[in-house]
Amino acid sequence: MARDVDEARLRELALLRRVRDRMDREYARPLDVEALARGVHMSAGHLSRQFKAAYGESPYAYLMTRRIERAMTLLRRGDLTVTEVCFEVGCASLGTFSSRFTELVGMPPSVYRREAQDGFGGLPSLVVKSVTRPVRNREARRESARIA
Structure with a gap:
């Protein structure tokens, strides 16, 4: 059971890394949390909370x-x-x-x-x-x- 939780957390961290990498690449394009969240199949609220927990600041x-x-x-x-x-x-x-x-x-x-x-x-x-x-x-x- 703990292994499943760890694997799920690693998958989520990989998705958050994809969001961060996208912002690094596409910073000059119009980006909003909703569009970033759609790109990784998360809700905007969940993405914001998890991103802040992982990186210490909001996606914005x-x-x-x-x-x-x-x-x-x-x-x-x-x-x-x-x-x-x-x-x-x-x-x-x-x-x-x-x-x-x-x-x-x-x-x-x-x-x-x-x-x-x-x-x-x-x-x-x-x-x-x-x-x-x-x-x-x-x-x-x-x-x-x-x-x-």
């Missing part, structure tokens, strides 16, 4: 983090406006994009674009990506609590 939060990471890369390149970057990464609202960007990165996208063009010259892209990875507020608090 995970997708927005991926979009903001890609936006940071495009803004560092400097050849697109903030509005163009917003739509390039799959966001439909410049206001929502700017709010989420500011929440995750700590500064508005226009400021990040300006500062990134000045501050990362000569560093390998792998180092820049690692150093500039967005950190959610709750993760930052957890890190500072461990340091203190």
Whole structure:
């Protein structure tokens, strides 16, 4: 009986991984929890609960983090406006994009674009990506609590 439960859990984790991989691949496309859930034959509520239990954040939060990471890369390149970057990464609202960007990165996208063009010259892209990875507020608090 325990083996059946373990196998069912592994199958569900594999489905959740497929959802996460799809978000990583298709971040710029319009994705919603209902469409993601249909793709793995789950209800949207069940997918949301299980995804959060497995990865520590909701599918929407995970997708927005991926979009903001890609936006940071495009803004560092400097050849697109903030509005163009917003739509390039799959966001439909410049206001929502700017709010989420500011929440995750700590500064508005226009400021990040300006500062990134000045501050990362000569560093390998792998180092820049690692150093500039967005950190959610709750993760930052957890890190500072461990340091203190």
